[in-house]
Amino acid sequence: MDSITSTVAWALCLVIGGPMSLIGLFHLLSPRLAWSAYRRWGRRWGSDPQEIAPNYKSSFAMRSVGVALLLGGLLICLIPKILGY
Numbered sequence: 001m002d003s004i005t006s007t008v009a010w011a012l013c014l015v016i017g018g019p020m021s022l023i024g025l026f027h028l029l030s031p032r033l034a035w036s037a038y039r040r041w042g043r044r045w046g047s048d049p050q051e052i053a054p055n056y057k058s059s060f061a062m063r064s065v066g067v068a069l070l071l072g073g074l075l076i077c078l079i080p081k082i083l084g085y
Contacts, residue, residue: 006085017076024069031062 027034035058042048049056 006080009080009083009085013077013080017073019073020069020076021073024066024071024073027062027066028070029066031059031066034062034066035059 039048039050049058
């Protein structure tokens, strides 16, 4: 039973925490590129964020999202270590 729990804990780390950390790193290192991706996605749905709020501080927002995702992903990856798996 312990090996099943360990496998599930590490799988969650790799499947959820790893990509979450990478997306956070992407937002943190290149906020303009992340913002342009959000704009393209918004245009596809007919609601371009730049047209809705032209004075929006996108660089600060993307870096804030990046820090939150990076720390959250790292925390998820630390859970198996903390639990001793």
